[in-house]
Amino acid sequence: MPPTVLPFVPQSITVHLGAPSQYAANVTVPFIDYVKNVASSEIYPTWDESALQANILAIVSFALNRVYTEFYRSRGYDFDITNSTAYDQAYVNGRSYFNTISRQVDTFFNDYLRRPGFVEPLAAKFCNGTTVTCEGLSQWGSQNLAQRGLDYVQILRNYYGNVEIVSNAPIRGITSSYPGTPLRRGSTGPSVVVVQVELNRIAQNYPAIPKLASVDGIFGSRTEASVRKFQEIFGLVPDGIVGKATWYELVRLYTAVTRLSELRSQGQQFYSINWEYPDPIQEGDRGDKVRHLQYMLSVLSEYIRNIPPVTVDGIFGPATRDAVIAAQRRFGLPETGQVDDRTWDEIYDQFAGIENTSLRDGERFPVIRPTATARQASVPAMASANRTRYARSTTLTQFPGEDLRLGQQDPIIQEVIR
Numbered sequence: 001m002p003p004t005v006l007p008f009v010p011q012s013i014t015v016h017l018g019a020p021s022q023y024a025a026n027v028t029v030p031f032i033d034y035v036k037n038v039a040s041s042e043i044y045p046t047w048d049e050s051a052l053q054a055n056i057l058a059i060v061s062f063a064l065n066r067v068y069t070e071f072y073r074s075r076g077y078d079f080d081i082t083n084s085t086a087y088d089q090a091y092v093n094g095r096s097y098f099n100t101i102s103r104q105v106d107t108f109f110n111d112y113l114r115r116p117g118f119v120e121p122l123a124a125k126f127c128n129g130t131t132v133t134c135e136g137l138s139q140w141g142s143q144n145l146a147q148r149g150l151d152y153v154q155i156l157r158n159y160y161g162n163v164e165i166v167s168n169a170p171i172r173g174i175t176s177s178y179p180g181t182p183l184r185r186g187s188t189g190p191s192v193v194v195v196q197v198e199l200n201r202i203a204q205n206y207p208a209i210p211k212l213a214s215v216d217g218i219f220g221s222r223t224e225a226s227v228r229k230f231q232e233i234f235g236l237v238p239d240g241i242v243g244k245a246t247w248y249e250l251v252r253l254y255t256a257v258t259r260l261s262e263l264r265s266q267g268q269q270f271y272s273i274n275w276e277y278p279d280p281i282q283e284g285d286r287g288d289k290v291r292h293l294q295y296m297l298s299v300l301s302e303y304i305r306n307i308p309p310v311t312v313d314g315i316f317g318p319a320t321r322d323a324v325i326a327a328q329r330r331f332g333l334p335e336t337g338q339v340d341d342r343t344w345d346e347i348y349d350q351f352a353g354i355e356n357t358s359l360r361d362g363e364r365f366p367v368i369r370p371t372a373t374a375r376q377a378s379v380p381a382m383a384s385a386n387r388t389r390y391a392r393s394t395t396l397t398q399f400p401g402e403d404l405r406l407g408q409q410d411p412i413i414q415e416v417i418r
Contacts (some may be wrong), residue, residue: 009109283321
């Protein structure tokens, strides 16, 4: 089974008192005290409450992103974040906290921001908005919005767009993502799934790395070959074994290519999906099964023009019902808008056909998508197909692998003109 990816709030955080490569001391402090220190150093205690709350949530989310992505530790550093505002957030070792800020942090220190459907805490960058401007939150701008009557959620969405707030995240000590023992041929389990997902995504940017046809949690010969090539490219011992050095190089590259540590992240989604037919699904239902249904429908909508696209949000609303009815009409099923076993099986079969023939083609579609080789599988699900994929594809510059003859058509064009 894929790992349950639930970002947590660390009990403590290690701060480097300088730029990343600068020789300086490290201090390990309780996370809540770190947030109080940064907030007291970054913003003014006399600001309106909603401005304080918005800024504190941005501070928390940014720090959690650094911890979650192991941004510095994957690069060999022995700390989680720096106090350099050129890279991270202001932290003044030994300073006192403002009471108004401290009270707000007590409420919000284990809440954070994320994009809907994404796992990682948002890398909520910010700047003062006067001497320095940036893409993220403007600190002085947030105060102006607060004075105009906006609450903290409205302020945050004004700067970051569509974000949601995760409340009361679990708290625990920081633990390394490395499983503790090397992974090699014959290893199985969630950690192998992580390696396979990372290899496939990194291979999109480094095509010399062989892509894996399935993410199955089994460390076989193909996974070993992919690991060896990865190690060769990045100057590691090419032994095909994922030890600590290889593990963290994978983490570093995966974070880089998906931009998980940036405000405009591609987003990380891990879902444990049972591909068998569930109980009937209908309007008003919520959860992973609805999300899975929506993902399949969103893929079908790219190939079948009569099926409208849907948002993969896990909520079975009117738009999802319309897409289900369109699929039922297309497949000659009763147009109930409810997903019974016949509807589920037909949608799955059509999706699996597209997935097996098109979506696994890493040259044509470089954005990673789920793989499912059986009705019962646990897979990482990424963002659905979108209509600009060819703009990011290498299709237009690569030989298709066979001679083109009079009368040939692309499969997607054949579907559109029917």
